[in-house]
Amino acid sequence: MSSQPAQTKRSEIVLPGDRVATIEEFEPGSGATVLSDSVVATRVGEVVREMSDRRVEVVPAKDLSSKLPEAGDSIIGNVQSAASSVAQVRIDAINDLPSSKELSGMLSLRDDRRRRSSPVRAGDTIRAGILSTTNSIYHLTLDCKGCGVVFTACSNCGGRVIALSRDRIKCTECGFVDERELADDFTAISRSQN
Numbered sequence: 423m424s425s426q427p428a429q430t431k432r433s434e435i436v437l438p439g440d441r442v443a444t445i446e447e448f449e450p451g452s453g454a455t456v457l458s459d460s461v462v463a464t465r466v467g468e469v470v471r472e473m474s475d476r477r478v479e480v481v482p483a484k485d486l487s488s489k490l491p492e493a494g495d496s497i498i499g500n501v502q503s504a505a506s507s508v509a510q511v512r513i514d515a516i517n518d519l520p521s522s523k524e525l526s527g528m529l530s531l532r533d534d535r536r537r538r539s540s541p542v543r544a545g546d547t548i549r550a551g552i553l554s555t556t557n558s559i560y561h562l563t564l565d566c567k568g569c570g571v572v573f574t575a576c577s578n579c580g581g582r583v584i585a586l587s588r589d590r591i592k593c594t595e596c597g598f599v600d601e602r603e604l605a606d607d608f609t610a611i612s613r614s615q616n
């Protein structure tokens with residue numbers, strides 16, 4: 423999934439869901455988790471492999487982009503809060519490059535009548551598109567290719583969840599079923615584990 427070119431000494435930037443090791447090679451440290459037989463990133467950052475204790479971590483990237491989002495860009499962000507009509511999203515990467523700007527985006531939720539509950543929850547990592555930058559507000563949309571929730575956990579117990587369908591998840595620990603608007607990647611990874 424990561425399109426980072428294999429240049430020498432260039433730090434390895436990964437996105438949530440990217441494979442960083444197999445479970446035979448490394449155990450997940452901070453910023454990583456186990457999915458099936460792989461260790462995957464749970465946040466945007468640089469891969470650090472500690473050979474001494476065979477641990478792989480994803481740490482916030484030092485090599486940051488100072489680009490400002492423009493309409494049509496793709497972002498990866500973390501949902502800071504989600505109410506019935508709007509979610510606030512911290513923008514961690516713009517066009518798959520980690521951002522140094524600590525910007526916040528606004529995802530409007532009220533216009534979609536299909537939804538019975540919020541498509542995102544606080545703590546979720548999402549991929550979204552920049553709809554507009556009117557009045558210096560970064561308006562986000564999930565209505566774009568690859569967009570939706572790319573990493574989430576059970577809102578009941580914090581356990582690992584799998585996709586039941588494109589908009590429903592189930593906790594593997596407590597069985598709680600919840601709704602999310604899932605990215606294609608999330609659904610595909612869940613299916614590969616069944």
Ligand SMILES: [Zn+2]
Pocket residue numbers: 576577578579580581593594595596597598
């Ligand atoms: Zn649970």
